[in-house]
Amino acid sequence: MKQGITTLLFDFGGVLVDLDKQLCINAFAKLGIKNVDSLISKFTQSGLFLSLEKGDISGNEFRDELRKLTVEKLSDEQIDTAWNSFLISIPEYKLEMLEELRKKYRILMLSNTNEIHFEQVAKSEFRKKGLNLNDYFDKCYLSYELGMAKPNKDIYLHILETEKISANQILFIDDGEVNIKIAKELGFETYLAKDHEDFRPIFN
Numbered sequence: 001m002k003q004g005i006t007t008l009l010f011d012f013g014g015v016l017v018d019l020d021k022q023l024c025i026n027a028f029a030k031l032g033i034k035n036v037d038s039l040i041s042k043f044t045q046s047g048l049f050l051s052l053e054k055g056d057i058s059g060n061e062f063r064d065e066l067r068k069l070t071v072e073k074l075s076d077e078q079i080d081t082a083w084n085s086f087l088i089s090i091p092e093y094k095l096e097m098l099e100e101l102r103k104k105y106r107i108l109m110l111s112n113t114n115e116i117h118f119e120q121v122a123k124s125e126f127r128k129k130g131l132n133l134n135d136y137f138d139k140c141y142l143s144y145e146l147g148m149a150k151p152n153k154d155i156y157l158h159i160l161e162t163e164k165i166s167a168n169q170i171l172f173i174d175d176g177e178v179n180i181k182i183a184k185e186l187g188f189e190t191y192l193a194k195d196h197e198d199f200r201p202i203f204n
Contacts, residue, residue, distance in 0.1 A: 001202055002189050007163065007170045008101060012111035014042050014175035015193045016098075017121060018088040027082035032070030040086070042175065044112060044149065052114040055144040059115050080116055087117060090125040097200055098136040109140040110159065110172070112149045118142060139163075150174075151182040160186075173199065 013019050019042055028036040039047045052062045063079045101107060111118075126133045133140070141159055143149040148158070160167055167187030174180050175193045183190050193199055 001171060001204075004169060005105070005171045005189060007106040007108060007165060009108045009110050009159070009170050009172040009188075010098075011174040011176070011179070011193070012109055012113055012121075013087070013117075014195070015173055016094055016109075017090045017125065018196060019086055020088050021086060023088075024082065024086035027085040031074055031078060031082055032072045033066060033082075034069075044151070044176070049114075050149075052116070053112050053143045054149055055147050062114075062116070080120070083116055084120045087121060090121070090128075092128065093198070093200070095126075095129065095136065097203075101203060102136065102138075106138050106163075107136065108159070108163070108170075109137050109142075110150070110155070110174075111140070112143040114144045118144075150176065150179045153182060153186065156183055156186050156188070 010016055021037075021040060021042060024040065025037045028034075039045060039049050044050070045053050048057075048062065048065050051057045052059070057065070060076075063074075063076055066079055067074050098107060122133050126136060139162075141155065141162075143155070146155060146158065148155045150156075156167075159170075163170075167183075168189060171189045171191065172180070172183045173191045173193055174183070175195070177192060180190045180192045191199065191202055
């Protein structure tokens with residue numbers, strides 16, 4: 001890793017938490033909601049799902065809009081279970097990695113995510129060891145709270161302004177090529193993570 005790095009910026013889905021898009025598509029199909037595959041992605045959502053990730057609509061508004069897409073009478077729990085099936089788990093070694101790295105670096109998260117996904121993972125995955133989200137991250141920059149999403153430059157510039165830091169002091173780890181491309185253009189140090197990759201060696 002390059003000298004001068006003081007801050008590590010992690011993507012959430014696909015980098016820390018493993019994802020399964022097809023499982024999510026299948027779960028929605030069982031509820032009578034078709035064509036979800038054209039709206040969800042590992043990197044950037046579209047349509048109703050993008051509106052949720054950018055905070056343009058609430059979780060309740062999202063659920064109500066989904067109910068209009070099927071004749072089934074769906075409960076909040078059924079919808080949340082289907083949507084959360086996108087998320088598999090965070091491998092324990094990655095949680096341990098974050099704990100160790102936080103002893104040396106400021107640890108941040110930058111994620112295109114939504115309140116339903118994030119609340120689920122914050123309650124389940126980040127509490128596995130009797131800890132909580134604040135034990136792993138100094139700050140989380142979340143699309144649905146900020147009203148902006150990757151790969152728009154605004155969200156990267158917001159981090160630099162808020163953190164009062166130069167881009168070349170940050171190593172940004174993401175699994176989306178376009179997200180990495182924009183960050184590089186702004187001067188961030190970057191690493192493109194592969195699916196299910198153990199990228200701990202880059203910190204050695």
